């Protein structure tokens with residue numbers, strides 16, 4: 001029998017339950033910081049991504065087609081260009097800082113594998129307003145709080161950060177094409193390993209440049225201030241980065257972050273701080289999250305340049321992160337009621353069920369009065385209901401409903417008007 005399209009997933013109710021609980025935690029933490037939810041279309045004109053997203057995504061990964069009206073459209077591979085379009089279209093009305101989040105699905109034509117699919121979900125949280133160290137620290141702090149809200153500890157992951165401008169300012173090379181090539185190579189370094197990286201590097205950079213690249217990769221966070229002062233790297237960038245780390249330290253979050261000059265991020269729109277979250281577990285090697293500051297993208301979409309920073313947190317790697325550690329895996333609690341029907345009292349039972357739903361109680365009813373009571377009890381239990389309700393001829397004549405607590409086995413009778421309060 002045919003399964004779902006390659007690299008996509010069916011979500012059976014149990015998986016959907018996990019997904020909803022996972023997304024529930026994301027929502028709660030985002031909203032605790034004052035982020036509000038938005039939504040957007042699945043399709044966009046391909047031009048939204050051209051020269052604004054990443055070359056690799058536009059050339060190799062985007063699902064694109066011509067619609068019936070001869071327009072070239074794309075299934076969204078990411079949210080950032082859409083978000084920039086939306087925010088810049090209303091920028092005069094929005095109160096800044098704008099704090100928005102969404103949980104949506106995306107498609108990329110990638111080779112499916114561990115942690116990589118063709119359809120995946122991302123939480124996108126973005127902050128548009130002043131480009132201060134406090135803004136950068138807020139986004140990173142939100143991200144750390146999301147993972148700790150699931151019960152993760154500092155030893156479970158590393159938030160690795162750098163700044164887009166550091167590399168250019170340190171290497172000071174005039175050929176932008178060579179720099180882009182090195183950037184792409186750096187982006188692959190983790191995947192291909194250092195030996196292959198050095199070999200590839202020697203093909204695109206002469207010995208002096210290759211040495212400089214390696215010296216760049218060896219920079220420590222403690223070197224930043226000194227390198228900034230001496231002019232070896234951009235002093236303003238070094239100071240900004242140090243302040244971001246200081247703010248996080250004051251919140252007790254320094255154990256979660258690590259300066260890593262090798263972080264490059266393959267998107268054209270990033271202009272400043274860039275970061276990724278890596279699971280410390282060797283079985284979940286792909287990044288859980290990636291993000292950065294993009295101060296010019298909104299200007300490219302509208303009239304006004306508005307600094308922005310945000311991240312995309314993927315559901316595939318997040319789910320692996322959680323399940324490897326047994327987080328969020330507890331079986332869902334028993335809830336609601338299952339009303340068993342008898343032929344002679346069907347209509348009365350269905351009416352009581354209906355009244356209970358109006359009172360906010362989850363009630364599922366059997367639909368076939370001929371099914372044996374034992375089988376119906378079994379169904380109620382398998383469906384993880386907390387109570388079974390029954391009203392046979394005897395109960396009806398006494399004006400009560402029989403309630404069985406499936407957890408404790410306890411049974412008792414209640415008047416229909418007493419049910420809602422008791423079951424809630």
Ligand code: HAM
Nearest residue numbers: 078080116117120287288289290291310311312314316
């Ligand atoms: P990204 O690094 O392409 O960034 O994606 C962010 C996260 O989405 C990844 O770390 C990964 O968890 C997940 N992800 C991406 N592609 C796949 C895939 N094929 N299968 C499974 N998971 C995947 C962005 O998309 C930026 N737009 C994020 C951003 C928001 N930057 C600023 N604001």
